[in-house]
Amino acid sequence: MRKGLVYREIFLNKKKYITGIVIYFSLIFVGVLIRMSMNFGNLAKIDEEIFKILDKYICYIFTMITPAVLVLSLMGRHNITASDYKTGWQKFSHTFPISAVENSLYITAMSVCGFIIALVLSMINLFMFFAICGQKVNTFVVKAVILITCSFGMMIVFEDILVYIFKKVTTAQIVAGIFVVSADVIVTLLLAKSMKDYMKKVGHTAEEINEDINLVNDMTNYIISVAKKTFDICVAVMPLIMVVAFVVFYLFVRRVFRRREK
Amino acid sequence: MTDYENAIEINGLTKKYDGFTLDNVTFSVPKGSIMGFIGQNGAGKTTTIKAILNIIDRDGGTVKMLGMDSVENEIEIKENIAVVFDELPMHDVFNIKNVNKIMRDIYRNWDEKVYFGYVERFGLPLKKKIGQFSKGMKMKLQIAVALSHNARLLVMDEATTGLDPVVRSEILDIFLEYLQDENNSILMSSHITSDLEKIADSVTFIDNGKILLTGYKDDILSSHGLLKCTAEQYENAEKSDFVSVRVSDFGVSAMCSDMKNMKRKYPDFIADRTTLEEIMLYYVNRDRGEWF
Structure with missing residues (x-):
């Protein structure tokens, strides 16, 4: 791998990396401050029930935000790709004695490294926060962190591919946004379907369920059980999809470097 | 290598x-x-x-x-x-x-x-x-x-x-x-x-x-040249001898690619050396034949 090209990549992404790391440590700092306040400060005086809920939520919030922040800052080269086209570097790079395979390998390797570092740092953060909160790390949070890291990772890879296609960050982000909204719509439809399934199962109408708190709780539990099943499947499949995404990304970039301008 | x-x-x-x-x-x-x-x-x-x-x-x-x-x-x-x-x-x-x-x-x-x-x-x-x-x-x-x-x-x-x-x-x-x-x-x-x-x-x-x-640049510059004449003189000349012709109020300038022979063929015309820019200009306008 050409060190010069890797140096160029790191140099151009420098600000993004620094921002990500600063946010990462700021999150840890804020989390620790809140936790210290809960142990020794004003928050220690709150009601025990609320304290327990707050304790749990702080752990979850901080461990779930971190993977997203890290992936967004350590992965992706959409700005570099767009400016490569704008400055003429993409055309210039076709005059270098570098094969398409070598070019696409270093670009993919940078993305994979960013993803792995984000995942490792997220895990460290997870164990650290749960240790600070005095809670035991359960498999659900570990799975959730993996799922969030992979989801954001896939989104970044997808966006990178779109920038190669459209050569502009804004266009790529609009298209990526449409896909994200579509995914949200699908999740909402699935939720609605599971609510409908529950109504069929218990033989009550929506109005009847709304009037009976027990039925509402029962329905919520039913939906959670469906979501848990889907969640488990997603966690099992997501890392595989992530690997496939990187392979597709590599093949796509290789095609970009092999394919001549029309 | x-x-x-x-x-x-x-x-x-x-x-x-x-x-x-x-x-x-x-x-x-x-x-x-x-x-x-x-x-x-x-x-x-x-x-x-x-x-x-x-x-x-x-x-x-x-x-x-x-x-x-x-x-x-x-x-x-x-x-x-x-x-x-x-x-x-x-x-x-x-x-x-x-x-x-x-x-x-x-x-x-x-x-x-x-x-x-x-x-x-x-x-x-x-x-x-x-x-x-x-x-x-x-x-x-x-x-x-x-x-x-x-x-x-x-x-x-x-x-x-x-x-x-x-x-x-x-x-x-x-x-x-x-x-x-x-x-x-x-x-x-x-x-x-x-x-x-x-x-x-x-x-x-x-x-x-x-x-x-x-x-070679020198060959192109020496073989090409501008022949300058009046509109009447140009009327009697063979049009295919020229790459293209520029007509102005002051007369006619014709670019030819065989200057040596053209000088002999049209002894009354004024022969001028040319530049790459002029050659480019006359060749670009070759389809128009006569241009202003």
């Missing part, structure tokens, strides 16, 4: 676009020489250069560079050529030292001493960001990069366009220096014919995707 006659050999190069065709382009750049590639904007210069460098797919024809097939030996060829575009293809955030760090791993033969030698000679600031450079400084940096990996062939696409005469002259001197090594060659595309008139050994004219003329 040096055992070849022509630095570039293009045969029947064809590229079709919607509304434009690079049609059967054939010419050679002899080793150790500088060839000017002339044509108006949109004539096909950049397309030809992109096709030579494999930046675009071609629809037909073959290209040999440094004695090797440009597709089969692409990597080896690209190790030994340098390309200079009209704009510096680098991000504005880099400085001279950053560029060195990037380029030294791209080319096997990258020579830091040569690079920093050119940087010093051009008076380029080491730590200033490229974004703050003037157009002339950016072009000098691009030339420093191009000449720092012992390239045997320099391909330039409108490299001197937009530069002031002082910087252009400085850059042309560098090219002449580069050609002191007889294994080095240059293909220089430009529509500034005065630059090529100064330094080119041979020229190729392209118009509307077709090569109109190719050969």
Whole structure:
């Protein structure tokens, strides 16, 4: 791998990396401050029930935000790709004695490294926060962190591919946004379907369920059980999809470097 | 590597676009020489250069560079050529030292001493960001990069366009220096014919995707010429003797490609030497026959 090209990549992404790391440590700092306040400060005086809920939520919030922040800052080269086209570097790079395979390998390797570092740092953060909160790390949070890291990772890879296609960050982000909204719509439809399934199962109408708190709780539990099943499947499949995404990304970039301008 | 006659050999190069065709382009750049590639904007210069460098797919024809097939030996060829575009293809955030760090791993033969030698000679600031450079400084940096990996062939696409005469002259001197090594060659595309008139050994004219003329500059300049006459004299002349004719209130100027014979055929006409710019102008208007 050409060190010069890797140096160029790191140099151009420098600000993004620094921002990500600063946010990462700021999150840890804020989390620790809140936790210290809960142990020794004003928050220690709150009601025990609320304290327990707050304790749990702080752990979850901080461990779930971190993977997203890290992936967004350590992965992706959409700005570099767009400016490569704008400055003429993409055309210039076709005059270098570098094969398409070598070019696409270093670009993919940078993305994979960013993803792995984000995942490792997220895990460290997870164990650290749960240790600070005095809670035991359960498999659900570990799975959730993996799922969030992979989801954001896939989104970044997808966006990178779109920038190669459209050569502009804004266009790529609009298209990526449409896909994200579509995914949200699908999740909402699935939720609605599971609510409908529950109504069929218990033989009550929506109005009847709304009037009976027990039925509402029962329905919520039913939906959670469906979501848990889907969640488990997603966690099992997501890392595989992530690997496939990187392979597709590599093949796509290789095609970009092999394919001549029309 | 040096055992070849022509630095570039293009045969029947064809590229079709919607509304434009690079049609059967054939010419050679002899080793150790500088060839000017002339044509108006949109004539096909950049397309030809992109096709030579494999930046675009071609629809037909073959290209040999440094004695090797440009597709089969692409990597080896690209190790030994340098390309200079009209704009510096680098991000504005880099400085001279950053560029060195990037380029030294791209080319096997990258020579830091040569690079920093050119940087010093051009008076380029080491730590200033490229974004703050003037157009002339950016072009000098691009030339420093191009000449720092012992390239045997320099391909330039409108490299001197937009530069002031002082910087252009400085850059042309560098090219002449580069050609002191007889294994080095240059293909220089430009529509500034005065630059090529100064330094080119041979020229190729392209118009509307077709090569109109190719050969040694001195041969082209000596075979071509302008014949000046009155409108009445022109009426009696054979129209096919001329490339095209410019009619004005002061008389008629006709470009001919066989000046020696035309002088004999039309002894009453005033014969004038011509320039590459005039040749280009008259050839571009050849389809109009007479123009104003």
